[in-house]
Structure formats: structure tokens, C-alpha cells
Amino acid sequence: MIRTVHVTRYVTPLREGGSLPAVTEADDDFLYVLKFRGSGQGPKALIAELLGGEIARALGLRVPEIVFAELDAAYGRTEPDQEIQDLLKASVGLNLALHYLSGSITFDPAALSIDPVLASRIVWLDCLITNVDRTARNTNMLWWNKQLWLIDHGAAFYFHHNWKDWENRAQQPFSLVKDHVLLPWASALKEVDAENRALLTPERIDAIVRLIPDEWLGEELAYKEAYARFLNERVAHSSIFVNGALHARQALI
Known part of the structure; x- marks a missing residue:
């Protein structure tokens, strides 16, 4: 709730x-x-x-x-x-x-180390939701109470600014993962893939999508179901974006 x-x-x-x-x-x-x-x-x-x-x-x-x-x-x-x-x-x-996380600081990967499993979970998430805004220039992560917190996902799901061909995009790799600030540390992508898929059941995804207020959708109210279908398709075919991230990581290291 x-x-x-x-x-x-x-x-x-x-x-x-x-x-x-x-x-x-x-x-x-x-x-x-x-x-x-x-x-x-x-x-x-x-x-x-x-x-x-x-x-x-x-x-x-x-x-x-x-x-x-x-x-x-x-x-x-x-x-x-x-x-x-x-x-x-x-x-x-x-x-x-x-x-508001009072007293938090912007996460700096050059100054703070990050666990490879945590890095992999975040990279997997951003590939799933096509989040273009977790780069070295703008990490959108905060260090607060000695823990890493994620903020600002407003640039995710960029396909919804033009719904054309959204079904095909659901099964495409996330090419911009190459710019992800945590990609060099994400060495456990295959391991977290199975765990994350098990967590994001169709029921869980549907419950999250139902949180969207109808007034935010306006004339696009019918697309509420499309968000759930997009996410379920990406979870079901997560190997596509995981393999894309692995290839991008290999090119970095």
C-alpha cells in the first residue's frame, strides 16, 4: 500500500x-x-x-x-x-x-566499494525497467546510514513516451547498459537473474502496476495493462538483457 x-x-x-x-x-x-x-x-x-x-x-x-x-x-x-x-x-x-534522506551523500564509486551481488541486482533492475539514468555522471544513488539507496527512476520505461512497437521492445536487450555506473562490478548477473525472476511473479507485477493512479494515465488508461504485459515479457525473457549486459561488461573489462 x-x-x-x-x-x-x-x-x-x-x-x-x-x-x-x-x-x-x-x-x-x-x-x-x-x-x-x-x-x-x-x-x-x-x-x-x-x-x-x-x-x-x-x-x-x-x-x-x-x-x-x-x-x-x-x-x-x-x-x-x-x-x-x-x-x-x-x-x-x-x-x-x-x-527525504537527510544527511545522505551522492554515491561515488571511486570512493566507496560495492558488493558484486548488490551491483548485479541493480544492473539487472535497470535493464528490466530500461532505466537510462544510472551513469557515472548521474548515479542516482545515495549513501545513507552506511547503506546504498536508489532514487530517481523517472527516466525508466522510456518506451511509454511513444507506445509504438512496445511489444517488440519488451524482448530487446538494453543497449544503454554499457554506460551503467555499476556494470564493472556486476559479476553475478547470472546468479541474481534466477533469484529476481522468482521474486517478480506475475501476481507481484500486477499488484505494483495497479498502484498507478488512473488520473495519471488520462486518455491512456488502457495502457495500464500494457505496463504489466511489458514487465512480464521482460522477466520471462530476461536472458536477453542479461546476455546483453554480460557482453557489455566483457567489453569494459
């Missing part, structure tokens, strides 16, 4: 994000990183964030708690920054937020 909170205070923008996420406070008195439905990437980035994060959690990876965040129409009226005010007005309703 995903909790729903109500945003009570805009704390500060995180301008390094492409969609202007912000640190906000909610009515449960916790801080969250809020992803706005009114950003340039639109609700599809929120869908990717929700699916990617909850699939990662199902695989036993650490992801900050994901919540739905209600934004009231009156929320942005006193915001002096016109760009932020426009974003708030366009985001009235249901948004997505992740628990």
Missing part, C-alpha cells in the same frame, strides 16, 4: 533535477522530495518513478518510502518565484514524493 500525504510547506527547490523537484513538508511532519505532475516530463515520469521504485523494493533493494502527495490549489499563491508558482499551479492534485 502507498500512503497519501498532504503537502503543507514548500521548503526548497532541487534545481539539479530536470523536472524541478523540491523538498517539501507534509501533514505527517516528515520531509519529502516531491516530484511534480505539472513538470515538463509530466505524469509519465511519476509512473516510471512509482513502478521503478516499487519493483526495486520487491527485489530487496533500498528505496526511500514512496508516497502519493496531494497538492492543494491554494498552495502556490504566495510563492514569489514565477517559475515555481506556475509549476505548483500545474501540479494541483495527486503527485509523487519520496522520503
Whole structure:
């Protein structure tokens, strides 16, 4: 189940994000990183964030708690920054937020070592969800309480920006894995493949996909089932993207 909170205070923008996420406070008195439905990437980035994060959690990876965040129409009226005010007005309703990991630092593979099995699990996940945004330039991983946490999956499932030929894409390798920051350490891809396939049953995938709010899909409501079919196809044929990752890793080492 995903909790729903109500945003009570805009704390500060995180301008390094492409969609202007912000640190906000909610009515449960916790801080969250809020992803706005009114950003340039639109609700599809929120869908990717929700699916990617909850699939990662199902695989036993650490992801900050994901919540739905209600934004009231009156929320942005006193915001002096016109760009932020426009974003708030366009985001009235249901948004997505992740628990703010206060004091966390960006993961630096040059400074911190990572277990090969954990690296393999993360690479496998990103191949599954076609996440293009886990590179050395932008790792989208945080080191918090001496543990590795995954954030920002909004660039995953990039096929849903154009649904054309999505069935065939479900059985294709993930070519951009060659740029994955953890690929050099991912020496246990074959071992984690069987374990991850067992965890991501059709029932588990269906339960995660059902979390997508209908209002985020709008006229594409019929595609909710397509997300489940895409994921089930990729899990069933995971050897395709695993072998692609193994070949890409061999070229690196």
C-alpha cells in the first residue's frame, strides 16, 4: 500500500533535477522530495518513478518510502518565484514524493566499494525497467546510514513516451547498459537473474502496476495493462538483457 500525504510547506527547490523537484513538508511532519505532475516530463515520469521504485523494493533493494502527495490549489499563491508558482499551479492534485534522506551523500564509486551481488541486482533492475539514468555522471544513488539507496527512476520505461512497437521492445536487450555506473562490478548477473525472476511473479507485477493512479494515465488508461504485459515479457525473457549486459561488461573489462 502507498500512503497519501498532504503537502503543507514548500521548503526548497532541487534545481539539479530536470523536472524541478523540491523538498517539501507534509501533514505527517516528515520531509519529502516531491516530484511534480505539472513538470515538463509530466505524469509519465511519476509512473516510471512509482513502478521503478516499487519493483526495486520487491527485489530487496533500498528505496526511500514512496508516497502519493496531494497538492492543494491554494498552495502556490504566495510563492514569489514565477517559475515555481506556475509549476505548483500545474501540479494541483495527486503527485509523487519520496522520503527525504537527510544527511545522505551522492554515491561515488571511486570512493566507496560495492558488493558484486548488490551491483548485479541493480544492473539487472535497470535493464528490466530500461532505466537510462544510472551513469557515472548521474548515479542516482545515495549513501545513507552506511547503506546504498536508489532514487530517481523517472527516466525508466522510456518506451511509454511513444507506445509504438512496445511489444517488440519488451524482448530487446538494453543497449544503454554499457554506460551503467555499476556494470564493472556486476559479476553475478547470472546468479541474481534466477533469484529476481522468482521474486517478480506475475501476481507481484500486477499488484505494483495497479498502484498507478488512473488520473495519471488520462486518455491512456488502457495502457495500464500494457505496463504489466511489458514487465512480464521482460522477466520471462530476461536472458536477453542479461546476455546483453554480460557482453557489455566483457567489453569494459
